[in-house]
Amino acid sequence: MPLAATNDMQPAIMTENLVRRFGENIAVNNLNLTISRGEIFGFLGPNGSGKSTTIKMLCGLLSPTSGQARVAGIDVNKDPEYIRSKIGYMPQKFSLYEDLTVTENIEFYSKLYGVTGHAGNIRKKEVIELVGVGKYHKHLGRELSGGWKQRLALCCALVHNPEIIFLDEPTASMDPVARRELWDLLFSLASSGVTLFVTTHYMDEAERCSSVGYIYNSRLIVSGGPDELKQVREVVGQDNQRYEIACRPLVASFNIIKAIEYVEDVTIFGQALHVVVPAHINEHQLRHDLHSAGIALQSIRPIEPSLEDVFVTLTKANIKYDEEMRQNRLSSLRPAPSGVAHVR
């Protein structure tokens, strides 16, 4: 999608010290984000960390408590109507009409977006085909399964050819095939110049994004390309090494390994353990120590940290930091641990 010259230079989304409070609680705290056009930005974070709140502010549905947000080059406070005509929004919860049919829902939203006439009909057909909801056109919204509701919502969010699309957990209730299909669709949209802002809890989806941000407890802890993030100093460190260890039984081994004095961190990943040890402990020594601790080792290999490792490590560091803050308010001058070196 060719972009108009005036807005071309502007990033698709930019926030500056964006804050949203709900009474005493801070849902989004000093968010600074820059997302270029054509990017797929993956927004991750635990439940209640402020992802949906951020999206709602960017869509002009919630007003920021303080700070700035520019979407499509325009301040969300200044001209929300204009921005709304440029963006598509797919809420976390199904928000279309359960008592209208698929066709009626699409009709309704295309009218609201001014997608009418001959060109409008072509566009509608195109989107219906793209998302594949055509075979359910006579079904009422409430009759659709969760995944098909998501697709219908996507259809309504795409119908006006938006420049920027916000998708709040779009794959939450989709089967693996549908998830794959949706991501293929997102890639094709991105390649045509559309910017995508996607929240998700799936690491494999995060790995497919061109950039990701991780928000924890209302603070953006890290952002950057998935590969860049794996280089964040707090996670990698020059002086430690990460190993994947397969052994049985998993949980018992986990407890034993945790007790070894030089082990810095152990995490269960699927059927294996990820263990972080100081760099001066080599693989041979680790293997030996595990044996003498009585662990039935199946395999051991040095690994690079995964995205999940990055998030887990940073979350743990932040939990520790929050606890220290609570115990000793004087130390509040120290900044929260983060990989913000990579804020772009």
Added chain:
Amino acid sequence: MSDSSPQEKKPASRALLTFSGIYSIFRKELIQLLRDPFLVAFIVTLPIIQLVVTGLAISKDLKHIEMIVCNQDKKNASIELLKAFDNSTFFEIDHNNYVDSDEELNRGIRKGKFRVGLTIPPGYSEQILSGKGHTNVNITIDGTHANIAKTIKGMAIAIIENHTHEQMKASALGHTALPLIGLSSTIVQPNTKILYNPELKASWFLIPGILAIIMHMMTILFTSFAIVRERETGTLEQLMATPIRVADLMVGKVIPYAVIGFLDMVLTLGVMIWFFEINISGSFWFLCFTSIVFIVTSLAIGLLISTTCRSQVQAVQLTLGLLLPSLLISGFVFPLEPMPWFVKIFSYCLPLTYYLDIIRGVVIKGNGLSELWQHMLILTFLSSLLLGASIFRFKKQIA
């Protein structure tokens, strides 16, 4: 993806309202309404049912009115008369508990146990037997419920007149219940005495008032649901992410309910005219016209409520919470004149106050625009104020 520059999509006009916006909302709302036939049936029939039930409870179809009797005569002819009352299903006499004096009879009525008392004076049977002249019986009626009192009075008189007539006819034909007297043309003259409210003024007062209140309440409720429902189900969030104008949304949502409200109004007016047999002294069309304005005002109140509430339950609560006090101070039950000034201030802020004046004026006194133009002006002003307020409030909430 088709080629389109951002400039092209910018809405051309910045008008507050657009036809296409209103139309899309209106159409959607209509489809949703029709998809829920139960709701439509509910909206259409509920006001009628309410009016009929409430109206009946007040005026029509009275039965089994308990009557206290003071029979000072105690002879055959008086027993015949009491039988006549017994034979109507309208009155019910407790034959085991006659009283002996008018004081006792009045006390029974004052306590609210009886709505009506019948006193047959001593010498009643003698007078009947004499076959000429006339004799009195006294009917004492509780006038608190003017309509009921009126009906009781009419029924009692009718029963007595009918009884006198039958008696004459029977005597003339020879098979009389009073075999010894032969022909009797004694006229029984009922004297009625109304307690507490001798003028019985409220009769035509109530039904139009009830109609106004029912329409007011129903319209507010259904409109307040219109937006609260979308908020409750979350569909408002998606709707607000589109470039729809707030005013378009409001107006488009209100129109279907305005149409239904007006249909309801005509139907309930029909019930009032044909079922309760209340004639409109003034112009029917003028009443329809004023009713539209009133309905729009009620819609605006509903909209305002729906911008405040998070759930439909809250909307019901708020509606009832507002409506119940306004029943008391709008002049529906109690007249406005004796109220203290600070209550009157609230009374004159209520659209209901003006519409009650209008509908009663048109129905009872035959008023028209020349008497009621000020009321109309105020109603119009209130409805635009309320509509503006709800659009303003709504805008602030999503921003």
